[in-house]
Amino acid sequence: MMINVKWVLQRLPHWEIVLLLIFALLGSFEGVLNGFVLGRLPSLTQATTAQRYQYLGQALVAYAGTYTCLFIFQLLIQDALRRLNIALKETLLTVSFETSEAPSAGLNRLTNDAAQIQGRYFEVILAILSAGFGAITAAIFVLVTNWMMGLISIAFSALTMVPMLFGQTKLAALGKRWSTANAATLAAGSDWLEGRGDLVQYQAAGSFFDRVKQRLAVSEKRLQQQTNGQLRVQYGNWMLTVLTLIGPLAIGFWLIHVGGFGVTISVLLTLLLSVDHVTMNIRMLIQYWSQLTGTRELRHLPQAPTPLLSQRTPTRGKGQIDLQGVTIAYGDQPILAATDMALTPGTKLLVSGPSGSGKSTLLRVLGGWQQPTDGRVLVDGEAPAPAKTTYINQTPWVFAGTVRENLTLGQTFTDDALLAALSQVGLTTELGDKPLDRVIAPDQASISGGQLQRLALARGLLRKRPVMLLDEITAGLDDRNAQQIRNLIYHLPNTIIEAAHHFDDAQLQADHVLHYQLTPAHILAPMS
Numbered sequence: 439m440m441i442n443v444k445w446v447l448q449r450l451p452h453w454e455i456v457l458l459l460i461f462a463l464l465g466s467f468e469g470v471l472n473g474f475v476l477g478r479l480p481s482l483t484q485a486t487t488a489q490r491y492q493y494l495g496q497a498l499v500a501y502a503g504t505y506t507c508l509f510i511f512q513l514l515i516q517d518a519l520r521r522l523n524i525a526l527k528e529t530l531l532t533v534s535f536e537t538s539e540a541p542s543a544g545l546n547r548l549t550n551d552a553a554q555i556q557g558r559y560f561e562v563i564l565a566i567l568s569a570g571f572g573a574i575t576a577a578i579f580v581l582v583t584n585w586m587m588g589l590i591s592i593a594f595s596a597l598t599m600v601p602m603l604f605g606q607t608k609l610a611a612l613g614k615r616w617s618t619a620n621a622a623t624l625a626a627g628s629d630w631l632e633g634r635g636d637l638v639q640y641q642a643a644g645s646f647f648d649r650v651k652q653r654l655a656v657s658e659k660r661l662q663q664q665t666n667g668q669l670r671v672q673y674g675n676w677m678l679t680v681l682t683l684i685g686p687l688a689i690g691f692w693l694i695h696v697g698g699f700g701v702t703i704s705v706l707l708t709l710l711l712s713v714d715h716v717t718m719n720i721r722m723l724i725q726y727w728s729q730l731t732g733t734r735e736l737r738h739l740p741q742a743p744t745p746l747l748s749q750r751t752p753t754r755g756k757g758q759i760d761l762q763g764v765t766i767a768y769g770d771q772p773i774l775a776a777t778d779m780a781l782t783p784g785t786k787l788l789v790s791g792p793s794g795s796g797k798s799t800l801l802r803v804l805g806g807w808q809q810p811t812d813g814r815v816l817v818d819g820e821a822p823a824p825a826k827t828t829y830i831n832q833t834p835w836v837f838a839g840t841v842r843e844n845l846t847l848g849q850t851f852t853d854d855a856l857l858a859a860l861s862q863v864g865l866t867t868e869l870g871d872k873p874l875d876r877v878i879a880p881d882q883a884s885i886s887g888g889q890l891q892r893l894a895l896a897r898g899l900l901r902k903r904p905v906m907l908l909d910e911i912t913a914g915l916d917d918r919n920a921q922q923i924r925n926l927i928y929h930l931p932n933t934i935i936e937a938a939h940h941f942d943d944a945q946l947q948a949d950h951v952l953h954y955q956l957t958p959a960h961i962l963a964p965m966s
């Protein structure tokens with residue numbers, strides 16, 4: 439997806455676009471106001487006092503009217519920016535969510551990228567309106583004053599575009615390099631803060647901080663290179679602007695000398711006063727253009743292969759799972775050799791295997807979070823999707839808020855349904871008198887590991903999905919908590935597939951749980 443002019447226009451109401459155009463046009467008369475009003479002064483030497491006051495009145499209306507239009511234009515710009523910023527941040531958050539980006543990358547988009555796009559794209563597009571109309575109004579005024587000298591002056595103005603034509607691609611590349619380096623710095627900063635515990639206990643803070651410092655130095659260097667690139671283009675523009683002033687004057691003096699095209703010193707003076715606004719606006723347009731192109735890479739947003747937000751609603755099947763020739767590999771690394779398997783509704787299956795054998799990968803494929811390399815998985819006869827199954831891992835996320843908010847996630851459930859889910863996982867009494875109103879936080883400090891896993895199970899049970907995929911959910915728990923959770927899940931009516939290193943053979947047998955292993959030959963085989 440690309441944040442471009444079309445995207446911008448689609449997010450602004452039509453009436454606002456029309457008003458922006460009208461007030462940008464009216465405000466653009468500011469550029470020729472001095473030339474127009476002051477240019478009439480010499481004719482007042484012969485005028486009556488009444489005519490002079492009439493002239494003054496007209497000048498007052500012209501100046502006050504133009505500045506009022508400029509003021510309204512600025513108010514409209516602020517309103518448009520508000521709308522665009524809301525739409526932009528919503529879009530960036532959605533893109534990060536859809537593409538499963540790391541939170542640090544998503545936050546980088548939301549803060550740095552959003553600020554850059556706002557300052558160097560949205561504001562610039564709106565400023566282009568004003569500069570564009572300013573250039574057109576001034577150009578028409580100049581041509582009407584003296585078409586030949588006007589054309590010469592405008593032709594010289596066009597020279598200021600030259601540096602931009604050459605610098606455009608380079609500036610876009612510099613913008614991208616800065617963004618990449620900045621994302622790396624943020625990732626290192628996030629590691630530095632998140633990994634504080636290990637860095638302190640292993641006394642590795644000093645050595646690790648070198649990495650943060652290196653990345654910081656690189657990203658600041660890239661920012662400087664980006665700004666320097668823009669400055670170089672600007673310097674080229676300034677030099678050419680000098681030429682656009684001197685060149686037409688030289689030609690004008692020669693035309694006066696030979697008496698051509700009615701050029702006089704006062705024509706040159708009027709042109710000098712107004713052509714400045716043609717050049718200035720064109721120069722600003724080029725500068726704005728350089729900023730626009732500098733953000734091109736930032737505005738190009740990644741597209742998720744399988745959008746997560748447009749998932750279909752869950753099926754109401756019973757929980758039959760079929761694997762038909764399912765093969766899984768990461769490039770050359772095999773995970774699962776071609777496997778056929780049928781699990782009837784309500785089956786309880788434990789998949790064990792050494793670390794790195796592919797248990798999590800298998801569960802993600804069964805849940806539709808990633809595709810198999812070959813073959814197909816069917817859940818109740820359909821391709822699996824995250825919205826059809828429940829997948830819980832070792833570290834479920836706690837959202838800042840109450841237990842109720844953590845269960846509903848903003849959806850509508852009755853308190854009775856919530857309490858029933860809590861009761862199913864044995865959490866009704868442990869969380870106090872009013873368990874649904876209990877406040878918990880993302881750092882999980884206010885809730886134990888076992889309670890957290892049971893809360894995540896309750897969140898899943900509430901949605902009544904027939905299939906539950908449980909990835910090492912007891913890994914961080916002591917034996918008593920692990921046993922409690924397994925007692926719970928093995929007695930649910932759902933189809934349960936659990937991946938785990940540790941298990942209790944006696945419990946598996948007592949609860950008739952199938953036990954398969956992912957072998958070193960990448961085969962899913964029953965444990966003998």
Ligand SMILES: Nc1ncnc2c1ncn2[C@@H]1O[C@H](COP(=O)(O)OP(=O)(O)OP(=O)(O)O)[C@@H](O)[C@H]1O
Pocket residue numbers: 768773791792793794795796797798799800939
């Ligand atoms: N996105 C990925 N791209 C490439 N390789 C991956 C990816 N995810 C996992 N792997 C690799 O695939 C193998 C299986 O990983 P997986 O996490 O599924 O194993 P696991 O059995 O769940 O391990 P553990 O018990 O340690 O959690 C590992 O070697 C891992 O490095």
